[in-house]
Amino acid sequence: MKFENLFYFERRMDNDGVTVAFFSIEYSNCMVECVYSKVMKKFLFAVVDKNVGFTCSLKGFYANAFINHREALQVLADCRNHGGWDPKHFYEVLDESLPNVSFAQVTTKQYKQTATKAVSNFEDRIYFNHWMRANISPKQTEKTAELMGNEVVSFCQDTGVTPVFYTYPTDRTMNVMVNFTEDYEDKGTTKE
Numbered sequence: 001m002k003f004e005n006l007f008y009f010e011r012r013m014d015n016d017g018v019t020v021a022f023f024s025i026e027y028s029n030c031m032v033e034c035v036y037s038k039v040m041k042k043f044l045f046a047v048v049d050k051n052v053g054f055t056c057s058l059k060g061f062y063a064n065a066f067i068n069h070r071e072a073l074q075v076l077a078d079c080r081n082h083g084g085w086d087p088k089h090f091y092e093v094l095d096e097s098l099p100n101v102s103f104a105q106v107t108t109k110q111y112k113q114t115a116t117k118a119v120s121n122f123e124d125r126i127y128f129n130h131w132m133r134a135n136i137s138p139k140q141t142e143k144t145a146e147l148m149g150n151e152v153v154s155f156c157q158d159t160g161v162t163p164v165f166y167t168y169p170t171d172r173t174m175n176v177m178v179n180f181t182e183d184y185e186d187k188g189t190t191k192e
Contacts, residue, residue, distance in 0.1 A: 001065040001091055003058070005098040010038050013103070019178040022106035022114075024048075025097040027090055030079035034094070035106050035114045037177045042149040043094075046117040050075045053117030056091070057149045065091060108169050111177070115169070119146050127169040128176050130191045131184055136162040152180050161189065 013021055021036045031048040041060070046053035054072040056063050067073055067090070076090050112127070119126055126147060136144065136156040144163055145153050156162055161184070172192045176183045 001063055001089070003061045003063065003091070003095045003098070005095050006058075006061050009036075009098040009101075013038055016103075018103065018105045020106045020111075020174070021103040022110045023101040023103035025094060025101060027076065027093050028080045030075075032090075033110070033114050035111060035177075037149075039179045040149045040151065040177065044111075044114045044118045044147075045072075046114040047072070047075050047079065050078075051117060053114060053119075055118050055146050055149075057145075057151075063091060065089060106174070106177075108171075108174060111174060112169050115147065119143065124167040125165040127166050127173045128163050129166040129170060129172065130164050130187070131161040131189045132164050133160065133189050134162045135160060148176070148180065155181065155184075159184070164191075166192075 009021075013019070019038060021038075022034070023036075024031050024033050026032075027047075030050065033046045033048060035044040036042070041058040043056040043058075044053065045055070052069075052071050052075045054067060054069040056067075067076075115126055126143070128148065136153065140162050141153055141156075143165065144156065147165075148163065152163070170192050172183065172187075
């Protein structure tokens, strides 16, 4: 699926000096909090009051329309409140909303609220803290793809580093969402 309005949304972000946007959209009977990183081309979503979230990584302005999160799919169906198939896909509603949403630079608190719901297998250590010189494990690969995107997994495989996650977000957590390669170039494998 192509996000037709994302280019213009990113221009609005540039005009406002926003690198990682936080906004909400209405999807039938639910509110969904959204975090979007322009550099990483990645969305994090949290369905308000449903305690579930999911992620979407883009290639340019394209995304696979298949949401690979069974619980999130059920919650989205419940939001539609009729139990049947809905021809209006969540991503279509998101794309239609982009020209009009009010957004701001994400805060640490907003990112924390959204990220805690965005991983499939909940655990406490989900906030990037620093890089470690080691090959990325299969478990870390899955978590990194969900929280940071497939491009970060490729970066880790190419450079021989793995992200280290902590139980709380820091300024570095937020900065790595802006530009993960810049963080690595500036700080290497040093801790926060």
